[in-house]
Amino acid sequence: xxxxxxxxxxxxxxxxxxxxxxxxxxxxxxxxxxxxxxxxxxxxxxxxxxxxxxxxxxxxxxxxxxxxxxxxxxxxxxxxxxxxxxxxxxxxxxxxxxxxxxxxxxxxxxxxxxxxxxxxxxxxxxxxxxxxxx
Amino acid sequence: xxxxxxxxxxxxxxxxxxxxxxxxxxxxxxxxxxxxxxxxxxxxxxxxxxxxxxxxxxxxxxxxxxxxxxxxxxxxxxxxxxxxxxxxxxxxxxxxxxxxxxxxxxxxxxxxxxxxxxxxxxxxxxxxxxxxxx
DNA sequence: GACAAATGATACTATTATGGTATCCTTTTC
DNA sequence: GAAAAGGATACCATAATAGTATCATTTGTC
Numbered sequence: 273x274x275x276x277x278x279x280x281x282x283x284x285x286x287x288x289x290x291x292x293x294x295x296x297x298x299x300x301x302x303x304x305x306x307x308x309x310x311x312x313x314x315x316x317x318x319x320x321x322x323x324x325x326x327x328x329x330x331x332x333x334x335x336x337x338x339x340x341x342x343x344x345x346x347x348x349x350x351x352x353x354x355x356x357x358x359x360x361x362x363x364x365x366x367x368x369x370x371x372x373x374x375x376x377x378x379x380x381x382x383x384x385x386x387x388x389x390x391x392x393x394x395x396x397x398x399x400x401x402x403x404x405x406x
Numbered sequence: 407x408x409x410x411x412x413x414x415x416x417x418x419x420x421x422x423x424x425x426x427x428x429x430x431x432x433x434x435x436x437x438x439x440x441x442x443x444x445x446x447x448x449x450x451x452x453x454x455x456x457x458x459x460x461x462x463x464x465x466x467x468x469x470x471x472x473x474x475x476x477x478x479x480x481x482x483x484x485x486x487x488x489x490x491x492x493x494x495x496x497x498x499x500x501x502x503x504x505x506x507x508x509x510x511x512x513x514x515x516x517x518x519x520x521x522x523x524x525x526x527x528x529x530x531x532x533x534x535x536x537x538x539x540x
Numbered sequence: 541g542a543c544a545a546a547t548g549a550t551a552c553t554a555t556t557a558t559g560g561t562a563t564c565c566t567t568t569t570c
Numbered sequence: 571g572a573a574a575a576g577g578a579t580a581c582c583a584t585a586a587t588a589g590t591a592t593c594a595t596t597t598g599t600c
Contacts, residue, residue, distance in 0.1 A: 275495040332568020335575040361409040378536045466597025469546040
């Protein structure tokens with residue numbers, strides 16, 4: 273089971289890289305060389321991050337992307353939300369109104385608790401916080 | 407993200423049901439009627455549970471399945487292992503020896519910790535423990 | 541012994557999510 | 571006006587998930 277999918281992972285890595293540099297604006301072409309990510313895929317990811325207000329975009333020659341927010345305010349939970357949807361471990365109640373799963377509702381409760389813990393753990397992690405220790 | 411897939415879920419539900427009854431042996435046909443699970447799918451699931459030593463099987467007329475173990479000793483983590491493989495949240499190190507993901511190793515560490523917590527939480531949950539409170 | 545009702549083995553199929561590619565258009569700078 | 575950027579959008583490949591289908595074998599009952 274993957275907690276973090278490839279697109280989220282690429283996003284995190286790339287944003288971390290940008291945050292670390294002095295240079296502000298980067299073209300996808302530049303980033304792809306350094307980070308070994310398939311170019312069309314990173315383009316797609318960046319277009320999404322732009323739409324979601326995480327990145328600022330400049331079109332035209334010498335254009336590129338820069339962070340819209342300080343690295344302290346970009347949280348990986350937000351990135352996960354963007355690429356993976358709202359985070360939850362439990363699918364039970366979303367599908368049917370009456371859960372046929374009486375026997376395992378104890379379990380569902382447990383899973384909810386785990387989910388809350390997990391979100392609480394992930395919540396404070398920002399792009400900036402991942403820089404520490406390098 | 408699903409912590410528990412459909413087959414694991416069906417297995418849990420069915421084993422809980424069996425554990426609750428006085429009757430010991432159940433045919434798939436019987437169970438399917440009560441639990442509204444697609445018959446061929448439950449058959450597949452039960453064949454697997456038999457192979458894995460969770461269920462005892464009797465062929466022939468009036469045959470069926472019964473628990474090989476007391477409900478206290480059937481743990482959902484084992485069922486998850488059977489249908490979903492070994493539990494982990496992190497895929498990083500499994501693929502390549504040198505992780506290109508220097509920036510996010512802090513994150514990988516966090517995820518490992520979460521994984522440990524999660525396993526610790528799930529570990530004590532048995533089929534018997536899910537009966538409580540009914 | 542024949543038949544029915546059960547599991548055993550195994551192969552196939554459908555749907556969805558993931559991880560990408562490809563193409564054409566528009567904008568900007570030189 | 572050409573080159574180099576992003577914008578929009580549609581397409582494709584693979585794998586996982588969720589099931590179906592079929593034939594063979596076993597066993598109890600008449």
